[in-house]
Amino acid sequence: MNELVFFINNVLIAGSVSGSIYAIGAVGVTLVFSIMRFAHFAHADMMTFGAFMVLLLTLAFPGVGGVVGLPTPVVMLPLAIALTALLAVGIDRAFYKPLRAHGVKPIVLVIGSLGVTLMLQGLIRLFAGTGAQNLYLAGERKEIYRIALPIEGVRAPIVITEPQIILFVLTVTAVVGLHLFLNRSRLGKAMRAMSDNPDLARASGINTNTIVAVTWVIAGGLAAIAGTLLSLDVTFKPDLSFFLLLPIFAAAIVGGVGHPYGAIAGGFVVGFAETLAVFNWSVLLRPFRDSLPEWLAQAGNLAFVGTEYKIVVPFFILVAILVWRPTGIFKGKVI
Amino acid sequence: MASIIDVRHVNKAFGGLKVINDCSIQVEKGSITGLIGPNGAGKSTLFNIIAGALPLDSGQILLDGENITNRPANELFHKGLLRTFQIAHEFSHMTALENLMMVPPHQAGESLFDAWLRPGSVARQEAEVRRRALEVIDFIGLYHVRNELAGHLSGGQKKLLELGRTMMTDARVVLLDEIAAGVNRTLLGDLVSNIERLNRELGYTFLVIEHDMDMIARLCDPVIVLAQGSVMVEGTIEEIRNDPQVIEAYFGSNAA
Numbered sequence: 001m002n003e004l005v006f007f008i009n010n011v012l013i014a015g016s017v018s019g020s021i022y023a024i025g026a027v028g029v030t031l032v033f034s035i036m037r038f039a040h041f042a043h044a045d046m047m048t049f050g051a052f053m054v055l056l057l058t059l060a061f062p063g064v065g066g067v068v069g070l071p072t073p074v075v076m077l078p079l080a081i082a083l084t085a086l087l088a089v090g091i092d093r094a095f096y097k098p099l100r101a102h103g104v105k106p107i108v109l110v111i112g113s114l115g116v117t118l119m120l121q122g123l124i125r126l127f128a129g130t131g132a133q134n135l136y137l138a139g140e141r142k143e144i145y146r147i148a149l150p151i152e153g154v155r156a157p158i159v160i161t162e163p164q165i166i167l168f169v170l171t172v173t174a175v176v177g178l179h180l181f182l183n184r185s186r187l188g189k190a191m192r193a194m195s196d197n198p199d200l201a202r203a204s205g206i207n208t209n210t211i212v213a214v215t216w217v218i219a220g221g222l223a224a225i226a227g228t229l230l231s232l233d234v235t236f237k238p239d240l241s242f243f244l245l246l247p248i249f250a251a252a253i254v255g256g257v258g259h260p261y262g263a264i265a266g267g268f269v270v271g272f273a274e275t276l277a278v279f280n281w282s283v284l285l286r287p288f289r290d291s292l293p294e295w296l297a298q299a300g301n302l303a304f305v306g307t308e309y310k311i312v313v314p315f316f317i318l319v320a321i322l323v324w325r326p327t328g329i330f331k332g333k334v335i
Numbered sequence: 336m337a338s339i340i341d342v343r344h345v346n347k348a349f350g351g352l353k354v355i356n357d358c359s360i361q362v363e364k365g366s367i368t369g370l371i372g373p374n375g376a377g378k379s380t381l382f383n384i385i386a387g388a389l390p391l392d393s394g395q396i397l398l399d400g401e402n403i404t405n406r407p408a409n410e411l412f413h414k415g416l417l418r419t420f421q422i423a424h425e426f427s428h429m430t431a432l433e434n435l436m437m438v439p440p441h442q443a444g445e446s447l448f449d450a451w452l453r454p455g456s457v458a459r460q461e462a463e464v465r466r467r468a469l470e471v472i473d474f475i476g477l478y479h480v481r482n483e484l485a486g487h488l489s490g491g492q493k494k495l496l497e498l499g500r501t502m503m504t505d506a507r508v509v510l511l512d513e514i515a516a517g518v519n520r521t522l523l524g525d526l527v528s529n530i531e532r533l534n535r536e537l538g539y540t541f542l543v544i545e546h547d548m549d550m551i552a553r554l555c556d557p558v559i560v561l562a563q564g565s566v567m568v569e570g571t572i573e574e575i576r577n578d579p580q581v582i583e584a585y586f587g588s589n590a591a
Contacts, residue, residue, distance in 0.1 A: 186457075189433075189437065190437070192426075192428070192429070193426050193429070193437050196426040196427060196428055196429070197424050197425070197426055197427070199388065199408075199420070199424060200420070200424035200425065200426065201409075201437075202387075202388070202407065202408040202409045202412075203386070203388075203408050203409075203412065203417070203418055203420070203424070204409075204412065204437055204438050204500065205409050205412035205413055205438065205504070206409055206437075207407075207409045207410075208409065
């Protein structure tokens with residue numbers, strides 16, 4: 001049973017954590033794509049920017065968390081969401097809108113977003129330095145919950161941290177909220193309409209500029225959530241985006257670009273694939289050691305790939321999906 | 336009668352190709368004006384300029400005396416200037432009914448805050464819009480396919496849906512871009528009688544691009560002939576048919 005707990009800690013929880021972060025990021029990428037028809041490479045940097053805003057706000061008002069009873073970075077998250085949403089709209093106005101107005105091909109916007117990536121990273125490095133930083137400042141610490149299972153002979157507890165719990169809660173909230181927004185509100189329906197046929201949307205009186213701005217607000221806000229919670233779970237780094245970009249795009253493509261629900265599923269597919277690939281399966285085989293052939297019982301490490309090659313997993317999934325099912329696993333379902 | 340659309344000296348070039356050349360037309364309030372011309376005469380371009388889908392190079396467009404030059408399509412929609420598309424457009428992933436329900440302007444739900452702060456009024460308005468959409472879809476004879484995805488409808492049904500869209504709001508002028516193209520004879524009869532009813536009963540003004548001369552003859556008075564980006568002749572269909580210039584433009588100089 002200890003092995004099972006090990007599995008829960010290292011696969012179920014770890015997979016859900018990366019899955020949630022990839023899912024929230026991929027939803028933003030997919031929404032931007034479905035409305036503006038280009039792959040927004042600076043998305044992962046908007047995630048870093050959100051975490052960076054939290055870092056700045058936490059440094060500026062270090063005592064706030066103690067008053068509310070939550071970690072200060074979490075208290076600062078709503079403000080960081082607003083600031084990142086504002087940044088996203090600002091970037092669009094400053095860089096992408098003029099390009100769209102000239103009717104450029106989508107690839108020009110993609111290259112433009114690469115430029116924005118470099119700019120954002122430079123900006124964050126300028127203020128936050130190049131090293132890793134802990135969002136928990138001195139005096140606050142990451143709450144870690146150890147849940148012992150009430151089963152005979154189980155010594156290892158299930159371990160879950162406070163930011164992980166907050167991440168799960170926010171992921172569920174974001175997914176439900178997005179679903180209600182897209183299907184119930186008129187603005188959400190107008191977004192679906194614009195993704196379906198922008199010319200007709202305009203001719204039906206839908207202000208497409210408003211829809212574009214709303215899309216950026218949602219994408220930016222979600223990016224801030226994912227970036228901050230990832231930084232809380234591990235640490236904040238200015239080049240966080242390099243480790244996020246590939247899995248997020250893989251998740252969006254696995255789900256079928258332009259389908260938010262697909263992106264959510266894709267996020268979890270990629271997240272779990274990563275953790276399952278680096279998981280050491282020999283641990284699970286240990287209880288059955290006696291009945292296994294010797295070569296299998298003696299193997300110390302039965303992970304599919306080494307931890308250092310984790311980043312190739314989304315890449316592999318990406319290739320497999322593109323070969324096997326190029327339109328994604330949720331073919332035919334557009335928002 | 337006063338003109339509701341007044342196009343004044345409009346020019347438009349794509350690269351070096353001058354498509355609209357100092358073109359001026361007036362559409363009278365309450366009329367069904369036809370716009371015809373050989374291929375490449377600039378009809379669709381002029382249409383797209385009036386509808387706000389294309390910027391013009393120079394000139395001016397007035398809607399009921401108000402300058403609407405280079406205003407975006409969604410703004411014109413709210414001023415009562417609606418258009419249909421030559422190749423029928425639809426929100427293919429929504430049902431026919433939902434397609435119509437997308438249209439109405441000035442809804443409380445349009446604003447993000449209203450949706451949260453005044454759920455009651457939003458729900459009331461949704462019910463009202465739904466009732467109207469059901470009426471319209473019945474009027475255009477698509478009631479039996481109201482819950483089908485619009486992408487699955489036939490070409491002709493999509494054209495009817497386009498017309499239905501213009502009936503969801505209080506339109507003043509409707510631009511019809513080859514509404515008859517690809518529609519079978521039975522549906523075409525429905526379309527024509529619907530257009531006549533809208534014109535007579537609701538006072539819609541129509542500007543119609545059409546290649547089907549029978550339909551032009553039945554519906555339109557006056558008819559404007561466009562050639563090489565400017566107005567060649569304007570008059571009743573009889574006058575147009577007997578005009579030597581028009582015959583030459585359509586059939587070449589040897590035809591007469």
